[in-house]
Amino acid sequence: MAFSSPCSVAVLTLSCLLLLLVGSSNAQLSTDFYSKTCPNVFTTVKSQVQSAINNEARMGASLLRLFFHDCFVNGCDGSILLDDTSTFTGEKNAAPNRNSARGFDVVDNIKSAVEKVCPGVVSCADLLAITARDSVVILGGPSWNVKLGRRDARTASQAAANNNIPPPTSNLNNLVSFFQRVGLSSRDMVALSGSHTIGQARCTNFRARIYNETNLDSSLAQTRQSNCPRTAGSGDNNLAPLDLQTPTAFDNNYYKNLLQNKGLLHSDQQLFNGGSTDSLVRTYGSSPNTFSSDFAAGMIKMGDIKPLTGSNGEIRKNCRKIN
Ligand code: HEM
Numbered sequence: 001m002a003f004s005s006p007c008s009v010a011v012l013t014l015s016c017l018l019l020l021l022v023g024s025s026n027a028q029l030s031t032d033f034y035s036k037t038c039p040n041v042f043t044t045v046k047s048q049v050q051s052a053i054n055n056e057a058r059m060g061a062s063l064l065r066l067f068f069h070d071c072f073v074n075g076c077d078g079s080i081l082l083d084d085t086s087t088f089t090g091e092k093n094a095a096p097n098r099n100s101a102r103g104f105d106v107v108d109n110i111k112s113a114v115e116k117v118c119p120g121v122v123s124c125a126d127l128l129a130i131t132a133r134d135s136v137v138i139l140g141g142p143s144w145n146v147k148l149g150r151r152d153a154r155t156a157s158q159a160a161a162n163n164n165i166p167p168p169t170s171n172l173n174n175l176v177s178f179f180q181r182v183g184l185s186s187r188d189m190v191a192l193s194g195s196h197t198i199g200q201a202r203c204t205n206f207r208a209r210i211y212n213e214t215n216l217d218s219s220l221a222q223t224r225q226s227n228c229p230r231t232a233g234s235g236d237n238n239l240a241p242l243d244l245q246t247p248t249a250f251d252n253n254y255y256k257n258l259l260q261n262k263g264l265l266h267s268d269q270q271l272f273n274g275g276s277t278d279s280l281v282r283t284y285g286s287s288p289n290t291f292s293s294d295f296a297a298g299m300i301k302m303g304d305i306k307p308l309t310g311s312n313g314e315i316r317k318n319c320r321k322i323n
């Protein structure tokens with residue numbers, strides 16, 4: 001018998017247990033983390049997310065994206081929620097988030113509601129994870145059990161946000177490598193990109209594509225040009241739906257669009273442009289169930305990125321600032 005770990009049955013001591021836990025950083029995340037300390041967390045969050053989406057259907061997309069932009073920047077640690085202070089510049093004004101990331105007021109409402117039922121117990125990082133799941137479910141997508149137990153960062157990094165969130169100018173190789181860096185596969189990348197079946201993008205992020213790219217359906221190009229002027233600086237914030245068909249329904253239309261050269265972002269169409277991910281796009285386009293199960297698995301994997309656990313970080317009282 002060969003033990004590769006420093007722990008054998010005979011020496012299962014406390015220090016040895018600690019070693020095992022440190023070895024896998026998400027060892028402490030579990031779906032029942034708050035079952036004793038905040039049994040009502042799920043119903044409380046869900047009703048807040050439901051009313052936010054009732055107010056504005058797009059909010060489900062915005063909340064889902066917050067979780068992605070949190071997890072890709074030094075792990076799922078609530079860092080994206082921190083406001084800038086006089087001593088550090090946070091992530092909200094990093095290029096991928098400025099004039100773009102939204103839903104912070106909704107997160108504040110969710111946090112207040114949860115603080116009322118269990119003060120000081122549930123992290124902002126975990127609230128983003130639950131909120132992302134609830135948003136997808138409310139808009140008609142798949143469900144999954146959310147792993148919990150993340151703690152909140154006491155710092156945020158604008159540079160890390162600029163460097164780790166893939167830009168829409170990325171080609172397929174770039175996209176794969178951004179995901180690889182955080183331990184996600186190219187299959188995860190294609191499945192999680194299905195998030196672009198909901199939500200909106202700004203003209204500045206698709207202008208070059210609609211005026212200059214040839215792998216775009218010409219009638220869609222024309223339609224999008226009508227609300228996105230060619231000249232940089234004019235109409236930069238004008239919006240268009242990422243999924244031209246059902247922008248508030250979480251379905252597999254994103255992939256069906258790609259099959260017809262109707263991806264809005266340059267990066268979207270990269271997933272179906274004669275490369276290694278074409279066949280997976282075809283699969284997701286024809287099999288909603290395969291997409292659903294890969295998407296749910298991808299979200300769980302994304303939620304496992306470098307969480308703070310144990311005595312690292314803190315449970316923020318206000319998601320916008322450290323305690
Ligand atoms: C694969 C690389 C990805 C790139 C290059 C990318 C890029 C973008 C861009 C440029 C926008 C529009 C932002 C704006 O114009 O203000 C956007 C929107 C969005 N992204 Fe992504 N994204 C990627 C992956 C993801 C993933 C993995 C998720 C979620 C798991 C996600 C969820 C969303 C959602 C829901 C929206 C719409 C947000 C809203 O309407 O407020 N994206 N993305």
Ligand SMILES: *[C@@H]1O[C@H](CO)[C@@H](O)[C@H](O)[C@H]1NC(C)=O
Nearest residue numbers: 207208209211212230231232
């Ligand atoms: C289209 O490409 C040309 C040539 O590279 C460039 O000068 C122009 O700025 C591009 N137009 C847009 C809208 O990106």
